Amino acid sequence: MRQTILIAALLAGPAAAYEPLVEKQEFTLTGFQTRGGEVIPEMRLGYETYGTLNGARDNAILIPHFFSGSSHAAGKYSPDDAAPGYWDAIIGSGRPIDTDRYFVVSVDSPVNLGAKDPNVITTGPATINPAMGKPWGMDFPILTIGDFVDTQKGLMDQLGIEKWHAVMGASMGGLQSYEWAARYPDRLDRVIPVIASGWADADLIAWLDIWAAPIRLDPNWNGGDYYGGAAPDAGLAQALKILTLHANSPEWSNGTFGRAWAEAGADPGQGWENDYNIVNVLNGAGASRASVSDANHFLYLVRANQMFVAGQPEGSLYQGLLDIDVPVMLIHTDEDLVFPGDAVRETGAIIRSDGTPVEIVELQGTRGHLDGVVNIAQAGERIRAFLDAE
Amino acid sequence: MRQTILIAALLAGPAAAYEPLVEKQEFTLTGFQTRGGEVIPEMRLGYETYGTLNGARDNAILIPHFFSGSSHAAGKYSPDDAAPGYWDAIIGSGRPIDTDRYFVVSVDSPVNLGAKDPNVITTGPATINPAMGKPWGMDFPILTIGDFVDTQKGLMDQLGIEKWHAVMGASMGGLQSYEWAARYPDRLDRVIPVIASGWADADLIAWLDIWAAPIRLDPNWNGGDYYGGAAPDAGLAQALKILTLHANSPEWSNGTFGRAWAEAGADPGQGWENDYNIVNVLNGAGASRASVSDANHFLYLVRANQMFVAGQPEGSLYQGLLDIDVPVMLIHTDEDLVFPGDAVRETGAIIRSDGTPVEIVELQGTRGHLDGVVNIAQAGERIRAFLDAE
Numbered sequence: 001m002r003q004t005i006l007i008a009a010l011l012a013g014p015a016a017a018y019e020p021l022v023e024k025q026e027f028t029l030t031g032f033q034t035r036g037g038e039v040i041p042e043m044r045l046g047y048e049t050y051g052t053l054n055g056a057r058d059n060a061i062l063i064p065h066f067f068s069g070s071s072h073a074a075g076k077y078s079p080d081d082a083a084p085g086y087w088d089a090i091i092g093s094g095r096p097i098d099t100d101r102y103f104v105v106s107v108d109s110p111v112n113l114g115a116k117d118p119n120v121i122t123t124g125p126a127t128i129n130p131a132m133g134k135p136w137g138m139d140f141p142i143l144t145i146g147d148f149v150d151t152q153k154g155l156m157d158q159l160g161i162e163k164w165h166a167v168m169g170a171s172m173g174g175l176q177s178y179e180w181a182a183r184y185p186d187r188l189d190r191v192i193p194v195i196a197s198g199w200a201d202a203d204l205i206a207w208l209d210i211w212a213a214p215i216r217l218d219p220n221w222n223g224g225d226y227y228g229g230a231a232p233d234a235g236l237a238q239a240l241k242i243l244t245l246h247a248n249s250p251e252w253s254n255g256t257f258g259r260a261w262a263e264a265g266a267d268p269g270q271g272w273e274n275d276y277n278i279v280n281v282l283n284g285a286g287a288s289r290a291s292v293s294d295a296n297h298f299l300y301l302v303r304a305n306q307m308f309v310a311g312q313p314e315g316s317l318y319q320g321l322l323d324i325d326v327p328v329m330l331i332h333t334d335e336d337l338v339f340p341g342d343a344v345r346e347t348g349a350i351i352r353s354d355g356t357p358v359e360i361v362e363l364q365g366t367r368g369h370l371d372g373v374v375n376i377a378q379a380g381e382r383i384r385a386f387l388d389a390e
Numbered sequence: 391m392r393q394t395i396l397i398a399a400l401l402a403g404p405a406a407a408y409e410p411l412v413e414k415q416e417f418t419l420t421g422f423q424t425r426g427g428e429v430i431p432e433m434r435l436g437y438e439t440y441g442t443l444n445g446a447r448d449n450a451i452l453i454p455h456f457f458s459g460s461s462h463a464a465g466k467y468s469p470d471d472a473a474p475g476y477w478d479a480i481i482g483s484g485r486p487i488d489t490d491r492y493f494v495v496s497v498d499s500p501v502n503l504g505a506k507d508p509n510v511i512t513t514g515p516a517t518i519n520p521a522m523g524k525p526w527g528m529d530f531p532i533l534t535i536g537d538f539v540d541t542q543k544g545l546m547d548q549l550g551i552e553k554w555h556a557v558m559g560a561s562m563g564g565l566q567s568y569e570w571a572a573r574y575p576d577r578l579d580r581v582i583p584v585i586a587s588g589w590a591d592a593d594l595i596a597w598l599d600i601w602a603a604p605i606r607l608d609p610n611w612n613g614g615d616y617y618g619g620a621a622p623d624a625g626l627a628q629a630l631k632i633l634t635l636h637a638n639s640p641e642w643s644n645g646t647f648g649r650a651w652a653e654a655g656a657d658p659g660q661g662w663e664n665d666y667n668i669v670n671v672l673n674g675a676g677a678s679r680a681s682v683s684d685a686n687h688f689l690y691l692v693r694a695n696q697m698f699v700a701g702q703p704e705g706s707l708y709q710g711l712l713d714i715d716v717p718v719m720l721i722h723t724d725e726d727l728v729f730p731g732d733a734v735r736e737t738g739a740i741i742r743s744d745g746t747p748v749e750i751v752e753l754q755g756t757r758g759h760l761d762g763v764v765n766i767a768q769a770g771e772r773i774r775a776f777l778d779a780e
Binding site: 036138142144199200201202203205206207209210213214217218219234235238241242245250253254256257258259268269270271272275276278279282303306307309317340 | 426528532534589590591592593595596597599600603604607608609624625628631632635640643644646647648649658659660661662665666668669672693696697699707730
């Protein structure tokens with residue numbers, strides 16, 4: 001069977017780095033306490049693992065995911081999959097995060113965007129509230145990035161892992177990485193926040209609200225009470241469109257699309273039904289993604305990101321970062337519109353100010369924020385050395 | 391009477407530079423031909439003038455306005471006005487655009503955003519279509535920046551002006567400035583496009599569509615047919631919010647708002663009705679501006695800006711810029727998210743490539759795109775020298 005799969009993978013082209021097929025697993029936390037003081041009776045989440053946990057249980061690396069992502073960080077579910085997980089370029093046998101050496105754990109967040117995606121297992125407003133026998137909707141407790149981390153800590157305990165060898169994540173996964181290091185300094189050995197800074201600043205808070213606005217305007221949203229009826233997919237598609245453009249760069253949009261019309265001969269000056277190619281493509285991508293996503297989950301993710309301050313200290317943006325004492329590698333790009341270079345450098349300077357070692361790796365590319373996902377391989381050997389250091 | 395006004399102005403604080411009170415005037419073009427081949431039976435628009443047209447009629451300077459602006463470029467309508475026109479800092483007696491010397495003409499665009507503003511006179515989808523006896527709605531012809539320029543050319547002819555001494559405008563006003571120089575090279579002596587580049591690139595096209603999306607999602611928009619009923623003000627307010635944030639800079643939003651909550655004690659983590667101060671302020675500003683604006687006009691402005699290529703040449707982004715032969719001064723800032731520095735410099739390089747003189751002036755500030763409006767005085771003496779050169 002294993003051989004058949006390998007042959008099929010070879011026939012399909014270059015094998016994914018993590019060669020065994022990946023299976024989604026799930027875990028459940030009962031009576032999950034949120035940091036806001038509420039209780040979620042049953043928190044059911046998905047996760048994936050790559051590699052093998054060693055006898056000492058000390059070779060585990062945690063990968064929390066980004067806003068629109070899932071636990072599918074590497075490998076393929078089936079030999080026919082068009083693409084492997086998002087960080088497959090650096091996770092696998094012989095790769096920088098070497099699955100011959102490390103046991104990689106990637107976890108679906110609560111309120112995961114892909115609530116209707118068969119490869120995502122999550123708990124959020126689209127989940128049945130056991131007390132009511134219908135979906136929670138906007139009655140689901142507001143969660144923080146700290147709550148996401150606490151679900152991962154629950155899995156960690158179930159797996160019998162005392163300390164992560166490292167925590168590494170991109171964007172919202174980077175926020176979770178900071179949170180781990182600030183809040184649970186004894187439960188990890190090092191941390192690699194990628195394309196993320198130590199708090200959500202006013203500019204990000206406002207842009208996240210702008211991402212969310214189309215959902216609230218869609219009449220189908222209905223205050224979040226749409227389960228069983230028509231979903232606010234038009235608003236959600238527009239929200240996803242903004243996210244897509246914001247996470248890219250002008251160099252990408254101009255270089256890819258230029259001023260081309262969506263259809264030859266259909267001049268946008270001659271009819272409102274005519275449009276530009278870039279608008280058409282972004283609309284299509286937003287609509288496609290909306291079909292496996294949930295609009296309320298999007299709103300919960302927005303709020304969690306807006307509320308983020310590493311370690312969630314009272315009244316200080318910095319204390320949580322000063323509480324970080326494990327070695328830090330920050331990976332980012334200066335073309336990032338979501339977490340600009342200045343904010344990442346300032347974060348690094350604060351962590352370093354009390355002697356904590358901080359390495360900063362700058363990526364080059366044309367994808368803006370997304371370079372942290374699609375061009376992560378540039379940092380591969382730096383990551384390998386950082387992980388393998390004694 | 392004049393003395394009473396001056397005293398009142400003195401009592402009210404520093405006098406505006408253009409001291410005589412400003413009066414909105416209006417002009418009408420009948421049978422206006424659009425570049426798209428349609429006819430608008432009656433194009434009625436407002437304008438303002440500052441200074442006096444000389445006997446040779448050769449001291450006139452045209453100021454077209456930006457996306458959310460109007461012809462109110464300088465002075466006050468009444469001594470009690472809280473603020474003068476947007477470029478009052480550089481227009482007035484003794485100021486860089488010296489009204490003792492020049493006759494300044496500023497014109498309301500067609501499809502002007504402020505259709506319900508008593509100080510704006512415009513013609514667009516909110517105007518009664520004489521053939522139907524009701525507002526045009528989305529049946530109003532799609533207009534281009536070139537059409538805006540052609541309305542100004544109509545006024546120019548009515549005023550008996552053969553040549554503008556200069557055309558100068560910010561943002562969408564800068565696009566109109568390029569268009570004047572590319573299309574009517576014999577009708578102006580020099581041009582000053584501010585915070586604008588020579589074409590709308592894919593990135594701007596997509597962002598403009600994102601600005602417009604909330605309007606289309608508002609159920610009150612109803613395909614543009616809302617006159618006489620409830621207007622899509624919620625969507626329009628969100629559209630104006632995006633525009634406001636996009637036209638500013640992270641330095642401004644972070645420095646002004648930080649992570650403050652909208653209301654002390656109202657934790658955004660404890661209820662969906664609670665929000666951050668920056669979101670609250672942007673929502674308020676959007677709603678306030680929406681009350682004097684028209685949603686369909688917003689959509690027409692978006693399309694006009696998306697379609698912009700200087701001189702509207704067939705199949706070339708550059709030919710219109712190469713057709714510019716009068717001296718050019720480009721004023722911009724590198725922190726501009728709407729018309730980035732690279733695009734302005736590229737525009738300048740193309741114009742200069744066939745020997746046309748181009749000066750580039752860079753503004754410093756923390757307001758991003760808006761520095762071209764609020765910090766224009768930094769370029770004052772450069773503008774004065776450019777205008778006064780023989």
